[in-house]
Amino acid sequence: MISIASTLKIALRALWVNKMRSALTMLGIIIGVSAVIIMLAIGTGVSRKISSQISSIGSNLIIVVPGSFTQGGVRLGGGSQSSLTTADADAILRECSAVSAVAPMHNGSAQVVYGNQNWATSIQGTTPGILEVKDCGLTAGRNMSDQDIRNATKVCLLGQTVVDNLFGSMDPIGQIVRIKKIPFTVIGVLESKGQSLGGQDQDDTVLIPLTTAQKKIFGTTVPGMVRTIMVKARSTEDLSVAERQVTDLLRQRHRIGPTKEDDFTVRNLTQMLQMAEQTTNTLTMLLAAIASVSLLVGGIGIMNIMLVSVTERTREIGIRMAVGAKTWDIRIQFIIEALTLSMIGGITGIIIGSSVSIFLSTVFEIPSAVSLLSVLLSFSFSGLVGIFFGFYPAYKASLLNPIDALRFE
Amino acid sequence: MTLIETKYLAKTYDVGDEGVHALEDVSVKISKGEFVAIMGPSGSGKSTFMNIIGCLDQPTAGEYFLDGHKIGGLSPDELATIRNKKIGFVFQGFNLLSRTSAMENVELPLLYNHVPAGERRQKSLTALKLLGLEGREHHHPNQLSGGQQQRVAIARALVNEAPILMADEPTGNLDTKTSIEIMELLVQLNRDSGTTIILVTHEPDIAAYSKRIIRFLDGHVISDEEVKKS
Structure with a gap:
């Protein structure tokens, strides 16, 4: 396999040649990643706000109230006793x-x-x-x-x-x-x-x-x-x-x-806090899952463009094979290309997503909560998207018969 | 010394129920340093033959020995290594990478042979200079004339010091004057550095530059003779 640096250079050149197409493909990932970051930030922010509100009542609090009063089969409400x-x-x-x-x-x-x-x-x-x-x-x-x-x-x-x-x-x-x-x-x-x-x-x-x-x-x-x-x-x-x-x-x-x-009821505020936290966490996850769908769609966009690219560049693949490129040389070339698309898209998405989250938190007074975790998560996720959706086109390219690829019009 | 030897080589394409026999029972020996022209009308099997001995395509039957090694049954990666180290190709349509400089086109075989960047650059510059393309290293193919593009392709074929150069209709897209220049270049290469050249053409004028002509018709070798230089 040839060096990653040489492959990266080839990939960047190929992406640069089709600037508009590359930018539009990245846009899918950019939207996906920023959506994930914004959703996670809003979810975590709201969750923190609720927690701080609950704990403002007092932490480690247990409330004891009288039980319900029963007289002649009639039960009055809690606290009536x-x-x-x-x-x-x-x-x-x-x-x-x-x-x-x-x-x-x-x-x-x-x-x-x-x-x-x-x-x-x-x-x-x-x-x-x-x-x-x-x-x-x-x-x-x-x-x-x-x-x-x-x-x-x-x-x-x-x-x-x-x-x-x-x-x-x-x-x-x-x-x-x-x-x-x-x-x-x-x-x-x-x-x-x-x-x-x-x-x-x-x-x-x-x-x-x-x-x-x-x-x-x-x-x-x-x-x-x-x-x-x-x-x-x-x-x-x-x-x-x-x-x-x-x-x-x-x-x-x-x-x-x-x-x-x-004849009394014991209520635990921390249970309430945990329940509220659980609820907001579930909501955060739901929001993130919905946002991930757009990241997935962005990934499919990459795959689509890479498939077009492989077809368009069949002759180039044939030339490279004729002068000695091996199966993995070709595969890595297209995987790196897809990865470059998704990573540049991912980084841009992180920047845009974080800025929008910070802006939203200032405007709506939600505590800003762009966590390192959500940044790392969406960054690695966009990388995985690149590898995953780049692999099939790369695999397809590497299986071409050199002579068929050379004759491709 | 025998460099290329085929025994009863055959290639059949599946088209419908009946196979089309592109090659049948082709047994040929080519020695080191020869300049062979392969001639025949289109569809005679001459290109199929060249693709097989160039390790770009696989025969359906028969055996092929390159430099004493049996080629049949090798993996695509092993074939890629052989193409990289032993064979340089020159095509009718030049087959250069577009939007890529002459120098980087010439560097390609070295790139896949893991030659370090500095050495790659130096070797490709030497090869381009040898072919009279000094000062055009950074031109892209579309900024070069047909003859210049073909010379870049020849530089690419030579740069890895491959012992065999295979040219498939190298002058097919060139005018007569440029064709003569390219052919004289090949003759000089064969004479000076002993590169074995296998040339596929249908033009007798071009074939006349070679030392031996093998004629194909309907997938068979019909004649194999030395060229008498007058």
Whole structure:
């Protein structure tokens, strides 16, 4: 076999002679490769956005809500029972080794009034642990303290949306707001978390001490009742352990026999995250698969042109054979030619695809996600396309009988 | 010393039910350094014969020995190597690669013989110079006259120092004056470097330059005689 360098030179010359044809053939690959890159980038970008939204709720989070209430065969919805109490939350933190923080929640909505401004928002009675559970910091002021919980003090932490609507650009710390006509002192402002997956504004909230919510704002049917217990596991690995520990502890505390159903529900946010990730990954793969079809069509374009080229250049093949070209000399010549077409097309496609992805991500504010993997993938894929679709024409050329090839008109 | 020897060589083409016999029972011996003209009307089998002894085509029956080696049953790649090292071809239609310079056309046999680029260049320049094509190394075939193109083809046939040169109607596309020049070149080549030349032609004037004429008719050799130089 003659050297690759000489073969490459022959291939480049042959492609240069038919500039227009080569460019159009490459166009198929260019479109295919850029489509694959763009689709993968959009898919990965959307997937990352969703993940970050889910984890903004708080990572390694387990949510415990009361189970459904059954009376006379009528089952009410989840959370209708009042089976969870502050004591359950304390027990979880005390006894479950895989749990790092707990925040019992007793919430509802109410009008918040400041001066002549008012705003309807979600009021969440909770404990100081909430900030750790939700991975949330403060932009101003302080967190509530255990003493606030014990004494059921009238203090509150405001979400950014509430601050914007009631105070505008004023500093809210130390100001008095009224919730259900009861005055509360603002002690802190929560860090902004943006929209949740469902499009809910996570900053449209007011946190008050749990005991204050239970005794003064919403009341309770059972003393110490809470609507939700939010539990944070020590790590992602501990999540399933924590889930089991919480379930076992609550069954024991609520005296639920082995054959009875739980009177509470344990939800794992990471499962949701994984599910969402799985869904977006499937979508990404689907998009990439559709884009690959155009790459395949581009490959067929190469094969088509190479077959034409072999026929057109039958005489050239005959001359080369007559002066001593061997089977593989001819094969390699046409394979390299197809490979050159697909590789130049591939590289151009990568450049165009990456630029378009970056442009799209800026315009639509999707995180840019042109990964090295997708670049390598489409590059090697276009190479394979070249070899695969170049091989048959090359094989066909190499099987020509020299004398028939020479006589070809 | 015998260079080419055929024994009962035959070539049959399948056309419909009956085969067409292009060659039948052709037994010929050609020695090193000879200048042989193969003559005959078209369809007489002279080109088929040349293609077979040039290893471009395979006989359907009979044996062929080149330089003492049996050629029958060799693979296409082995035949390619023999063509590359032992035989140079000159065709009626020149058969140069278009859009490729004279020099690169001449370099082709060296390329497939794995000669390094520098040596390739130098050898092809020498061959072109020998054929009086100095200064035309970078011309493409369409920028050269018929005679010049045929001389590029002869340079290509010689560049690998092949001992045999086979010319199939080399002057068929040339005018009389250029034909004489090309034939004198071949005579000189045969005389000076001892290259064995096998020339296929149907023109007696051209055949007259050779030393021996083998005549074909309907696939048979009908005469084989020395040329009497007057």
